[in-house]
Amino acid sequence: MDEEKVITCKSLSKKFGDFYAVNEITFDVNKGEIFGFLGANGAGKTTAMRMLCGLSFPSSGEATVAGFDVYKQQEFIKKNIGYMSQKFSLYENLSILENIEFFGGVYGLDRKEIKERSGLLIQTLGLEKEAKKMVGELPLGWKQKLAFSVAIFHRPKIVFLDEPTGGVDPVTRRQFWDMIYEAAATGITIFVTTHYMDEAEYCNRISIMVDGKVEALDSPSNLKSKFSVHSMDDVFYQLARGASRSAD
Amino acid sequence: MKVLGFILQKEFRQISRDKTILIMMFLMPTIQLIVLPIAMNFDIKSVNISIIDHDNSTYSQKLISKVGSSGFFNITSMETSYPNALENIEQDKADIVMEIPSGFERNLVREGMQKIGISVDAINGAKASIGGSYLAAVLKDFNTNLEINNDNIKTPQGLIDVTYRNWYNVRAEYKYNIVPAILVILLTMIGGFLAALNIVKEKEMGTIEQINVTPIKKWEFILGKLIPFWIIGMIVFTIGLFVCWIVYGIISQGSIPLLYTFASVYLVALLGFGLLISTYCDSQVQAMFVAFFFMMIFMLMGGLFTSVESMPSWARGISNMLPVTHFIKVVRMIMLKGSNFSDVRTEFLYLIAFGIFLNSWAIWNYRKTT
Structure with a gap:
């Protein structure tokens, strides 16, 4: 394989006391790939993602993101990634433009650049009328699209999306995935967690986590033929049925 | 520095949209300074x-x-x-x-x-x-x-007649004691409370995670939080001084720049304290509770309403460990006695030490990666 790897992960673990939230996971993510990270609630997806983003120190194992080490070079990692957390985390009492301006500025873009890019972004999102509205007033679907746009505003190498479409209607989810495809087309690697199996089908490759371990890792079609089932739902059921951790 | 500019812009925008805080910023000094000194009268008249x-x-x-x-x-x-x-x-x-x-x-x-x-x-x-x-x-x-009794005194005896004068507060009025104390409480609330609550609110909303995943530097984030509240504190202090002057006719006997120097150092120390609270708390309720706990200690042991000198020696020891003790002493000395810098140098060193200690601890304890 001569594909460039942007994330490498070897026996990465996170322990909270005696509890292995993430237990020796190993995988690589290639550049420009849409990598789906699946698992039941409590399987350890968010913990794994937080380690890769430099928000949390691993307990053991190795990992690099964009070529930087997750133990020592978190601040370099942070320059090269975008992150959209499970919890909506733009500032509700700032307007759309002000949020974009702030996060652009924090990533080191200068004011002229921010102005140009945000004008373009508002146009593509079709939010010209709402640009000066407080983000708190937007409907959830719009908020999520905006949060994604802000996460890739500084053109990171990789963007981490933690359940980006939770609670969003099917139409908006579809539009959201269109945005993900567009971003992937520009060369941004997408690392996305989800519960929706139809979304899993959109990914180039997926990994399924059960009880802190990666139990399956392949493209959706290979996984289906491997488990000899017709849908990702069935693949997931077969794997998750054996889980000992109860869903929260 | 460029990043700090973006952070400050964001903070000021958010503060300017928080109507409750804005109103409190101006109402608190005025109401507290006008009502409390009159109501809290320790002069026993009837x-x-x-x-x-x-x-x-x-x-x-x-x-x-x-x-x-x-x-x-x-x-x-x-x-x-x-x-x-x-x-x-x-x-x-x-x-x-x-x-x-x-x-x-x-x-x-x-x-x-x-x-x-x-x-x-x-x-x-x-x-x-x-x-x-x-x-x-x-x-x-x-x-x-x-x-x-008078009849019995046939030969006038030598009598020492003692007369005394109250210095610095000629009529021994309680307001001269209480007004500086309330001024100090105001600064303490802004320094210790507002900044702490503001940061913990970001934790509660989850926005701090979004901040922590950016390449923002620790000092940029912290300065971005401290500077706005420092400025607010100084504005409130200024309003407070005006109220003292207009309502009570209390004008600082000592140098105003000296008073401001102390207020600014004290605010830095207290903001550090607030920051420290915020690094240990995950919710605004927790932060509020912890802040109240310390506020009570500050109020009752810092010499705001009682005299530190008449405390038992162990309590004096604790009192000396509180920034507020040193600040209220200085405010009274400068405002009422007209003390100059050499009179209050020890207090200045104390406040500087508190500022460095509390802020370093807070910065050390603030983690972008846990």
Whole structure:
């Protein structure tokens, strides 16, 4: 394989006391790939993602993101990634433009650049009328699209999306995935967690986590033929049925 | 530096949209400084007294009218027996009972001596001791003015007449003590509370995670939080000084720039304290609770309302560990006494040390990666 790897992960673990939230996971993510990270609630997806983003120190194992080490070079990692957390985390009492301006500025873009890019972004999102509205007033679907746009505003190498479409209607989810495809087309690697199996089908490759371990890792079609089932739902059921951790 | 500019812009935008905080910023200094010093009057002016006169003589009548006209006492009732009078104390209608025994006049004239019974309700300690000593003073005065005493002095003896003057607060008015204290509380609330709550709110909303995943530097984030509240603190302090001047006519006797120097260092120390609280708390409720705990200690042990000098030595030790103790001392010294820098240098060093200690601890404890 001569594909460039942007994330490498070897026996990465996170322990909270005696509890292995993430237990020796190993995988690589290639550049420009849409990598789906699946698992039941409590399987350890968010913990794994937080380690890769430099928000949390691993307990053991190795990992690099964009070529930087997750133990020592978190601040370099942070320059090269975008992150959209499970919890909506733009500032509700700032307007759309002000949020974009702030996060652009924090990533080191200068004011002229921010102005140009945000004008373009508002146009593509079709939010010209709402640009000066407080983000708190937007409907959830719009908020999520905006949060994604802000996460890739500084053109990171990789963007981490933690359940980006939770609670969003099917139409908006579809539009959201269109945005993900567009971003992937520009060369941004997408690392996305989800519960929706139809979304899993959109990914180039997926990994399924059960009880802190990666139990399956392949493209959706290979996984289906491997488990000899017709849908990702069935693949997931077969794997998750054996889980000992109860869903929260 | 460029990033800091973006952070400050964001903070000021958010603060300017928080109407409650904005209103509080201006109402708090005005209301607290206008209402509290007037309401919190520790000068005891009216002590309710219940009197039992078993003698009903000229002398006892004289004594009673003297007590009544002294200006400190309200004679709320004249009783016929001690139990009746005590009932008044139990019902909180009287603070002091004075019992004049029968034979008061006779004994005074014949034996030149008579004891009077005084019972004081000591639930309110300050009122009891001050009321008791007022009454003792009135009795002493009554005593020296008795004709029999004057007649007895055939040869004038050498008398030392002591007169005294209150310095810095000529009429010994409580407001001169309390107004600086409230000014200090205001600064403490802004420094210790607002900044802490602001940061913890970001934790609660989850926005801090979004911040922590950016390449923002620790010092940029922290300065971005501290600078706006430092500025707000200085504005509130300025409003407070104006209220002191307009409402109470209290103008700083000492140098205003010196006062501001101290206020700014104190704010830095307190903001560090708030920041420290925020690094240990995950919710605004927790932060509020912790801040209140310390606020109580600051208020009651920092020498705001009580004198640090009269505390037991272990308590003085604790008091010295509080930034507020040193700041209130300096504010009083500069505002009322007109002290200059060399008088308050030790306090300055204390505050600088607190500032460095609290802020370093907070910065050390703030983690972008956990």
